[in-house]
Amino acid sequence: MAKVTMQEISKLAGVSPATVSRALHSPHLVRKDTRERITRAMEKSDYVYNATAGDLSRKRSSMIGVIIPTTKSLVFSTSLLAIQEAAQENNFSIMAGSSKYDLETESALISQFQERRPAGIILTGFLKGQQASIKRLIRNGMPCVVIWDKLADPDLSYVGFDNFKATYAVTEYLISLRHRRIGLIIGPYSKVDRVRRRLEGFLAALKDYGLPHHPRMIIEKEPTLIDGKEAMARLMDMPERPSAVLAASDTLAMGAMAAVRDMDLGVPENVSIAGFDDIDIAAYSNPPLTTVRVPAYEIGRLAVKVILDMAKTGDLRAQHYCLDTSLIIRKSCRKLQKNET
Amino acid sequence: MAKVTMQEISKLAGVSPATVSRALHSPHLVRKDTRERITRAMEKSDYVYNATAGDLSRKRSSMIGVIIPTTKSLVFSTSLLAIQEAAQENNFSIMAGSSKYDLETESALISQFQERRPAGIILTGFLKGQQASIKRLIRNGMPCVVIWDKLADPDLSYVGFDNFKATYAVTEYLISLRHRRIGLIIGPYSKVDRVRRRLEGFLAALKDYGLPHHPRMIIEKEPTLIDGKEAMARLMDMPERPSAVLAASDTLAMGAMAAVRDMDLGVPENVSIAGFDDIDIAAYSNPPLTTVRVPAYEIGRLAVKVILDMAKTGDLRAQHYCLDTSLIIRKSCRKLQKNET
DNA sequence: GGTTTACGCGCGAGCGCTTTCGCGCTTCCT
DNA sequence: AGGAAGCGCGAAAGCGCTCGCGCGTAAACC
Numbered sequence: 001m002a003k004v005t006m007q008e009i010s011k012l013a014g015v016s017p018a019t020v021s022r023a024l025h026s027p028h029l030v031r032k033d034t035r036e037r038i039t040r041a042m043e044k045s046d047y048v049y050n051a052t053a054g055d056l057s058r059k060r061s062s063m064i065g066v067i068i069p070t071t072k073s074l075v076f077s078t079s080l081l082a083i084q085e086a087a088q089e090n091n092f093s094i095m096a097g098s099s100k101y102d103l104e105t106e107s108a109l110i111s112q113f114q115e116r117r118p119a120g121i122i123l124t125g126f127l128k129g130q131q132a133s134i135k136r137l138i139r140n141g142m143p144c145v146v147i148w149d150k151l152a153d154p155d156l157s158y159v160g161f162d163n164f165k166a167t168y169a170v171t172e173y174l175i176s177l178r179h180r181r182i183g184l185i186i187g188p189y190s191k192v193d194r195v196r197r198r199l200e201g202f203l204a205a206l207k208d209y210g211l212p213h214h215p216r217m218i219i220e221k222e223p224t225l226i227d228g229k230e231a232m233a234r235l236m237d238m239p240e241r242p243s244a245v246l247a248a249s250d251t252l253a254m255g256a257m258a259a260v261r262d263m264d265l266g267v268p269e270n271v272s273i274a275g276f277d278d279i280d281i282a283a284y285s286n287p288p289l290t291t292v293r294v295p296a297y298e299i300g301r302l303a304v305k306v307i308l309d310m311a312k313t314g315d316l317r318a319q320h321y322c323l324d325t326s327l328i329i330r331k332s333c334r335k336l337q338k339n340e341t
Numbered sequence: 342m343a344k345v346t347m348q349e350i351s352k353l354a355g356v357s358p359a360t361v362s363r364a365l366h367s368p369h370l371v372r373k374d375t376r377e378r379i380t381r382a383m384e385k386s387d388y389v390y391n392a393t394a395g396d397l398s399r400k401r402s403s404m405i406g407v408i409i410p411t412t413k414s415l416v417f418s419t420s421l422l423a424i425q426e427a428a429q430e431n432n433f434s435i436m437a438g439s440s441k442y443d444l445e446t447e448s449a450l451i452s453q454f455q456e457r458r459p460a461g462i463i464l465t466g467f468l469k470g471q472q473a474s475i476k477r478l479i480r481n482g483m484p485c486v487v488i489w490d491k492l493a494d495p496d497l498s499y500v501g502f503d504n505f506k507a508t509y510a511v512t513e514y515l516i517s518l519r520h521r522r523i524g525l526i527i528g529p530y531s532k533v534d535r536v537r538r539r540l541e542g543f544l545a546a547l548k549d550y551g552l553p554h555h556p557r558m559i560i561e562k563e564p565t566l567i568d569g570k571e572a573m574a575r576l577m578d579m580p581e582r583p584s585a586v587l588a589a590s591d592t593l594a595m596g597a598m599a600a601v602r603d604m605d606l607g608v609p610e611n612v613s614i615a616g617f618d619d620i621d622i623a624a625y626s627n628p629p630l631t632t633v634r635v636p637a638y639e640i641g642r643l644a645v646k647v648i649l650d651m652a653k654t655g656d657l658r659a660q661h662y663c664l665d666t667s668l669i670i671r672k673s674c675r676k677l678q679k680n681e682t
Numbered sequence: 683g684g685t686t687t688a689c690g691c692g693c694g695a696g697c698g699c700t701t702t703c704g705c706g707c708t709t710c711c712t
Numbered sequence: 713a714g715g716a717a718g719c720g721c722g723a724a725a726g727c728g729c730t731c732g733c734g735c736g737t738a739a740a741c742c
Binding site: 015016017018019022029030031034053055056057058059 | 719720721722723724726727728729
C-alpha cells in the first residue's frame with residue numbers, strides 16, 4: 001500500500017501537516033507557492049490521501065449507503081447508477097446492498113452501514129416494520145431519504161413518484177380500451193408499501209369505473225420473469241380469463257408475455273398486457289410493451305442531492321420530491337370491439 | 342448519530358476498552374460473564390461500533406471496491422449481487438462504481454477506492470492502458486482480482502472464463518447450422534481485452550472452417566439495446582446480408598432482434614441470431630435466444646473469496662480460476678437447407 | 683509448598699488526519 | 713506614523729478503536 005502519510009509530505013514540503021490538509025481541502029487558504037510545493041511533494045512520493053483517517057477525524061464519512069430491493073430488475077440499477085454518478089461527482093463513495101425484500105437482510109444492511117457513519121442512507125422504499133427504525137435513525141441525526149415512492153408520513157424525506165396515481169392511470173387506460181376483466185400481477189405488496197400503493201391505485205380505478213373486482217385475478221409474486229410467467233399462466237387458465245393484464249413491473253410483464261407465447265396465443269390479439277417501469281427493454285420486446293415510465297435516473301440524482309444537502313447543512317427536516325410519471329403507449333394493448341368481451 | 346463510544350461501554354461494564362474490543366472481535370478471549378456484562382451495556386446504550394475508527398487503527402479496512410463496466414447490462418448486476426452477498430456474509434461492505442468503458446472514469450474510481458484503503462479491489466476486466474497501474478497496485482500490497490476473463494498475464498489474478506473458447510464454440514455452432522455469412526455485433530473490443538478475445542474466438546472459428554471474413558460484417562458498438570438494433574439494421578441492409586448474426590452480448594442480441602422485427606422479418610426464419618451472457622430475459626424473449634451461459638454469480642462469489650483470502654494471508658500471489666461456460670440452444674437459430682445460402 | 687503454565691484483563695502508544703486558536707507579518711486606512 | 717484588519721501558517725489536542733506487552737491470579741504439576 002501507498003504508506004506515505006501527510007506527515008511525511010509536510011516534512012518534504014517544509015510545512016506543517018495542517019497546511020497539507022488545507023492545501024488538499026481548502027486550497028484557497030494557502031498561498032500559491034506553498035501549495036505548489038506541497039503538490040510536488042505529493043506527486044513525487046505517490047501520496048494517497050487516507051479517507052479513513054480523515055473521516056474519523058472529521059467525525060463523518062464521505063460515504064452514502066444505498067439499499068435497493070433487487071438487482072434482478074434493471075430499473076433499480078438505473079437509480080443506483082445515477083446515485084453512484086452523482087456521488088462520485090461530489091467525491092463520495094457509495095456502499096450498496098440489496099434487501100431482496102427481506103426485512104432481516106434490510107436491517108442487517110442498515111446496521112452494517114451505520115458502522116461506517118455514512119453521510120446518509122438512501123432506501124428504496126422499505127419493508128413493513130422498518131419505519132420505526134428509520135425514524136430513529138433520523139432522530140439520531142442520520143440523513144435518510146426514501147426513494148421510489150411518495151410517502152404519506154410528513155417526517156420522512158422522499159424522492160419518488162405517486163405509485164397510486166400512476167397505477168390508476170394505466171388501469172384507466174386499459175378500461176378506456178373497453179377491458180372489463182383486468183388481471184393484476186404484482187410484486188410483494190404485503191411486504192412493501194410502495195407496491196401496495198400500486199395495488200390500491202388499480203383497485204381504485206376499477207371501483208371508480210364500476211368494474212367488478214375479482215380477488216383471484218390479483219396475483220402477488222416476486223418481481224421476476226419466472227414469477228410473471230407463472231402468474232400469467234394461472235390467469236390464462238381461469239375459466240373467465242382476463243382480457244387485459246396489468247403487470248406492476250416490466251419484468252413481470254416480460255414473463256407474462258412469454259407465458260402467452262407458450263400457449264400459442266398472441267399479445268395483444270388474445271390478451272392485452274401493460275407493464276410498469278419502462279425498463280430499456282420494454283421498447284424492444286415483441287410486441288413493444290405499453291408501460292409507465294418512471295424517472296429512475298432523476299430519482300437517483302436527486303436523492304443524492306438531498307442527502308448531501310442535509311449532511312452539509314445539518315438540517316434534517318423532511319424534503320419531499322414527487323416526480324412525474326408518464327404512460328408510454330406501445331403495442332401490447334388493444335382496444336376491444338364493442339361486442340367483444 | 343449514535344454517539345456512544347467503546348470508552349463509555351467499557352466504563353458501564355467496568356472493564357477496559359481493550360476488553361470491549363476483544364469481546365466484539367475475539368469473544369473467546371474474554372470470560373463469559375464479562376462478555377455478558379459488556380453485551381448488556383452495549384444493548385442498553387444503543388452502541389454502534391465505529392468501523393471507521395477500527396479500520397484506521399487496524400490499518401486496513403473491511404471494504405471491497407468493485408468496478409463493473411455498466412449497469413445497463415443485467416449480467417454484471419448479477420456478479421455485483423453475488424459480490425455483495427458474499428461480502429456481507431463476511432461483514433465486509435462494498436464500494437461500487439461503473440466505468441462505463443471509460444478509462445478516465447475507471448482510473449478515478451480506482452483512486453477513489455484507494456483512499457479508503459480497501460481490503461481489495463475487484464475489476465471487471467479493465468481498459469486498455471490500465472494494466473500497469475493495476476500491477477502497481479498489487480505490488481503495493483493491494484489485493485486485486487479481475488473477473489469475467491481468463492487472463493494471459495500470470496501476475497494478475499482472475500476469476501473468469503475463456504472468452505475466446507466460448508465465442509469460438511457459438512460460432513462453431515452457427516457454422517454447424519450451415520451458416521457461411523455470419524455477422525458479428527460486438528462491444529468495445531478496441532477498449533477492452535475481454536471483448537477483444539470474443540472477437541478473436543469468432544475470427545478463429547471462421548478461419549478454422551475456411552469461411553471468408555468480411556470486415557464489414559463486424560460491427561463494434563456499445564453493449565446497449567439501441568446499438569444492437571442499429572448495428573443489426575446496418576447488417577440487414579447489406580447487399581449480401583448475413584444469414585446469421587452473433588451478438589457478443591445478449592443486450593445487443595435483443596436490440597438486434599428488434600431490428601429484424603421492424604423490418605417485418607422473422608428470427609430465425611430470415612436470419613439466425615445468437616447471443617452471449619444468458620441474462621434472465623434471454624429465455625423469455627421472442628423467440629427465446631440461443632446464447633452462451635456465463636457463470637456470473639459464481640464469479641462474483643469466488644472473487645470475494647479470493648480477495649478475502651489474499652487480505653487475510655497477505656499472500657498476493659496470483660490466483661487463477663477459469664470457470665465453464667455452456668452453449669444454451671434455444672430457438673433463435675435455425676439450420677440452413679442444403680441449397681440455402 | 684513452590685514453581686510453572688495459562689488465562690483474563692488493563693495499560694498505553696499509536697493509526698493518519700482535522701481543526702481551533704493564536705501568532706507574526708503584511709497591507710490598508712486615517 | 714500608528715493602529716486595525718487580514719492573511720498564511722504552526723501547535724496540539726483530539727477522533728474511537730486496536731494490539732503487543734505484561735501483570736496478577738488461579739489452576740496444574742512434581
